[in-house]
Amino acid sequence: MTRFAEPHRLKGLIAGARVGLLIGLLLLSWGLALRAARIMPPFENADEAEHFLYAHSIAVRGALPVIPDRDALDAADSALTRWNNHAHHPPLYYLLSALAISSTDRSQLDDHLRPNPIIFVRGVAADNPNKWLHPPIPPDDQTPQAVYLLRTFSALVGLLTLALIARATGWLLHRGLPLLAVAFAGLLPTFLSVHSAVSNDPLVILFVTAGLTWCLWTLRRRQLTARGDLAIALLLAGSVLTKLTGIALWPAVLLTLLIGWRRGDFTLRRALRTLGAALAFSGLLAGWWFVRNIQLYGDPLALAATEALWGRLYDLTPGAPLAELLRLARTFIMMFGYRHAPVTAPLWFEALLLALIGLAGLGALIGHRRQRLGAAGWVLLIVLAAVISLLFTGTRSVDISYGRLLLPALLPITALLTGWGWRHLPAGVAPLALIAYGVGAVIVINTTLPAAYPRLIPIDALPASAAPVDWRVGDLRIHGLDLHTTTLAPGDMAHVSVYFSGGHPASPALSLRLVDSVSGALFATTEQYPGMAPTDSPPPGIYRAPLRLSVGAPPGPLRPRALRLEIGWLDVVSGRRLSYDQGDGTLSGALVWAHPEYQPDPAAQPLDVQFGDAITLTGVSLPTARLQPGMAATLDLTWRMHAPLTPPHILTVQLFDAAGQFITQADGEIIGLPSPLWRPSMQMQDQRTLTLPDDLSPGVYTLRLGWYRLDDLQRLPVGGGLAQDGLALLPGTLTIGEPSP
DSSP states (O other): OHHHHHHHHHHHHHHHHHHHHHHHHHHHHHHHHHHHHHHSOTTOSTTHHHHHHHHHHHHHHSSOOOOOOHHHHHHOOOHHHHTOOOTTSOSHHHHHHHHHHTTSOOTTHHHHOOBOHHHHTSOOOTTOOOSBOOOSSOOSSSHHHHHHHHHHHHHHHHHHHHHHHHHHHHHHSOTTHHHHHHHHHHTOHHHHHHTTSSSSHHHHHHHHHHHHHHHHHHHHHTOOOHHHHHHHHHHHHHHHTTOGGGGGHHHHHHHHHHHHHHHTSSOHHHHHHHHHHHHHHHHHHHHHHHHHHHHHHSSTTOHHHHHHHHBOSSOOOTTHHHHHHHHHHHHHHOOBSOTTSOBOOOHHHHHHHHHHHHHHHHHHHHTGGGOOOHHHHHHHHHHHHHHHHHHHHHHTTBOOOOGGGGGGGHHHHHHHIIIIIGGGSOTTHHHHHHHHHHHHHHHHHHHHHHHHSOOOEEESSOOTTSEEEEEEETTEEEEEEEESOOEEOTTOEEEEEEEEEOOOTTOOEEEEEEEETTTOOEEEEEEEOGGGOOSSSOOSSEEEEEEEEEOOOOSSOOOOEEEEEEEEEEETTTTEEOOOSBOOOEEEEEEEEOOTTOOOOOOSEEEEEEETTTEEEEEEEOOOSOBOTTSEEEEEEEEEEOSOOSSOEEEEEEEEOTTOOEEEEEEEOOTTOOGGGOOTTOEEEEEEEEEOOTTOOSEEEEEEEEEEETTTOOBOOBOSSOEETTEEEOSSOEEEOOOOO
């Protein structure tokens, strides 16, 4: 008896562990969605203001809005009118949302919808993913609570969707493989984005997933029931009454009935009875919507009116389809925010997910001889094909090539990745890869999002790490700066915190510029509202505003140099920078440019002369031609830095005659890179020019050089065996000839 009880007990423990892991995954996904809902400011998710205004207008007027004219929208002077532009969507989600928020106070909704003029006036999207401005103290009503209420509803809908994916893949896959499917779906950042937003997407994803679950259940049970007929009829009606992509569920249902009839699971008459019930319920519950569209717009789907409002204002160029496919792939992985500047995943996370998909492809190759599509596989594929077809058909006339629109096919995608791919990999490979993917998703949600949507942070006093300044424009005052980035390379992001107080009636934005200290060329620039907040009426106190500045790649690998930071207040409407009443908004030597591909030119004479512990002379190239008195002698010096030198140090290059008598010298810092800005292992080439006296006698001369501290003239010790009188004696000589007649 004991011998037979042990295997059953072990199976029970394994089953219990799987259930526990599934519950843990569901809670993790739900928690990340709620976390994203708290990080994202109100209305900053994709089309969130538009979805919310649709529901709000129903709650206020008790009637559905109509599709507006594009010119009328552009001329609207009220945010409530201008952004209530999603009436082309079927109304089920909005009717439910209107009911949910009807008891909240949204009397100041118009004040919450203050567009970001950098985008809408200046046309600058870089570093400005926020479509709206968000004051530190929002208007005093319950609009934010209403937004978070609907976001929480979306998160709950997502939880139910994942539970259905677990159930459906449990019928298709063996052992713990449904856990892999749920992990992939529930931790996908775009899934978390959609299910932390005010949007009709979660509801249509739920309906299509539930409808597919019915299809797989029917194929598995090989029978139709009256209760099942009612369920699929409601799901079909609900899907088309939520979003047009819900139409993708119909081919799956039709194929399921066709397969069941051809297999002999049920009669044709029974299949037609189910189909008739679906058509009847859809006509009863959703038919009025299509009749209304015919009456208002002349076609049941209102496609012409929708295209008139949202149609492309440009034709696709030959290279555009490839660019849109790339955008489609990236935004399937992660897309938060509006399409003008969507927040996508870091490259390392995209590479991680692509590797995960690549592993699925490898698994499919390993198990290709055992692959069987089967009836369930065909049903899943037809939904995937339908969703892709709807997306590509729509994107020909409307700019909708965004990966979140593929999520109604999330069950087919996850089931196929798992069933065709990961299940055939060696044991442990897929779970370990998905654990890394899950850890990456947690990191992305908790780091990338807060960095993209930084809020103003009230402070009591300037922190010790900040450089104090006192720059004023009217009542606007910048108290200090904190440079979180000190060294930049191509593609890097500079992070700066500005501590400011006060306001200005023009509500200016902060304008940041990085300027090359050598050439004076503009390296990078950005315009942002501090903390995404307007600056015309901030509350009292000092605020910390985290800012970011994207740095591109200048032509060619420039040698290291200091970058000057210029901070000003920009009148967004006029486009001019406001003049400072006090200070100049300039911080010299704020950051250092260090191109990883820069290499100094080879020196004629390699050296290894060290000055203290800070810098080494690694090479020198002296003039080879005979020089004349009064001419300039130019020498190239190659350096390797080991550490910054503070206070500043100065390089001296001195000329001596054959008797060791001092003739002249040229002193100065390395051009563009003062010693406090040196970085370990940095290499660079520096050119020095020594003007020869007009009365210099012909002969052979030597050069010495050294570094001394500017405040007390104390020299750095010289190593390498070339020291002479506290200076380094350079090998080689300068030959000075007779002056030209």
